[in-house]
Amino acid sequence: MSQTSASAAPRTLTFHKMVGAGNDFVVVDARTEPFTPDPALVRRLADRREGVGCDQLLVIGPAPDPDTAFSYRIWNADGGEVEQCGNGARCLALLWGTELSPGRAEFRMHSAGGVVAARLRDGHAAVAMGVPDFEPGRIPLRAAAAAARYELEAAGRSVRFGAVSMGNPHAVLVLDELGFGAVATAPVTTLGPAIESHPDFPRRVNVGFAEVRDRSHVALRVWERGCGETQACGTGACAAVAVLRDAGRVDSRVNVDLPGGRLVVEWQGRGTPAWLSGPSRKAFEGSIEL
Known part of the structure; x- marks a missing residue:
């Protein structure tokens, strides 16, 4: 072999x-x-x-x-x-x-x-x-400085997103911040590929669409670079929780429901590792x- x-x-x-x-x-x-x-x-x-x-x-x-x-x-x-x-x-x-x-x-x-x-x-x-890494250069994301949210133009609209590296690059779209409804109707197949290959992400990016249901429950769909939408994405679940917890929107232990099943992410905050189970x-x- x-x-x-x-x-x-x-x-x-x-x-x-x-x-x-x-x-x-x-x-x-x-x-x-x-x-x-x-x-x-x-x-x-x-x-x-x-x-x-x-x-x-x-x-x-x-x-x-x-x-x-x-x-x-x-x-x-x-x-x-x-x-x-x-x-x-x-x-x-x-x-x-x-x-x-x-x-x-x-x-x-x-x-x-x-x-x-x-x-x-x-x-x-x-x-x-x-440890989730929010530094743009290490995601990598072309940006002047680190920020809680960034903006880019994709599929004919302005998109606001959080970004983090989980050892691979992730953009996280928080649906209620963009005026979208439930994750089931999120424009994953249009915005996903447009953001994946956006020039602001020189190594392409995984794109998460997150619906916050309460402080311990998030619904998520992920457009994975090189794969398209998948049934589940473990680093995507960690990235979504990191972006949301960093903004104070979820607790340290979160159930993340994806089309393929439930994952559990535990993250205490910046400087600590994210644990994934499921x-x-x-x-x-x-x-x-x-």
Whole structure:
């Protein structure tokens, strides 16, 4: 499995299929034989007709240091590599702690977005997604200075949003601040792609549409860069809570309802990590002819 392109890929690829709150992943364990797919191969694996079907491909690699259990890389369905994925991290933690290295209840995982702490309780995985970073240059967002809200022109209208990095870039639209109603009718498929590729976000951006129902309950839909709208987005849930709590609108523990299910985000405030928990499971294990 030590291949670097689709043309040199192994004939048969073994994988785990994982699901977290409706967000689905193809996971390849490449700790002993490195596997670095090219974009075409990622797109084929992600294809729901010709491949396995997934929102993201996750590849497990060896730990870079003794303080972490393993490393992982993430590719979106469009073939682009990204820094972080909250639901993917939860699924990897569950797979690691229950199957690949059972018996460890707490461990750390290394990703391009930073080191992620994980803990398993009663068959469920929670992960610390790092400290939300509001500095524009590190999101990255082109802006003169940090602000609670920014504005840009997208899809023919002026849009006001909060922005934060969860190891990957997020723009959060708070629906009642924009005069929109419930999240079910939010213009996700029009504003989402327009903001995702806006030049103010040089590495593109994930776009969250958040409806505040009360101080401990948020409804959310997310347009993910490279994927479109997905059933759930763990870093998107953390980003929404960070933007809302920083504005004083929610408490430190928030239920975030997404189309694929409920996630729980705990965040005490600036300078502290956001913890993410929710449902995850292994759907099946298989192989695909390449």
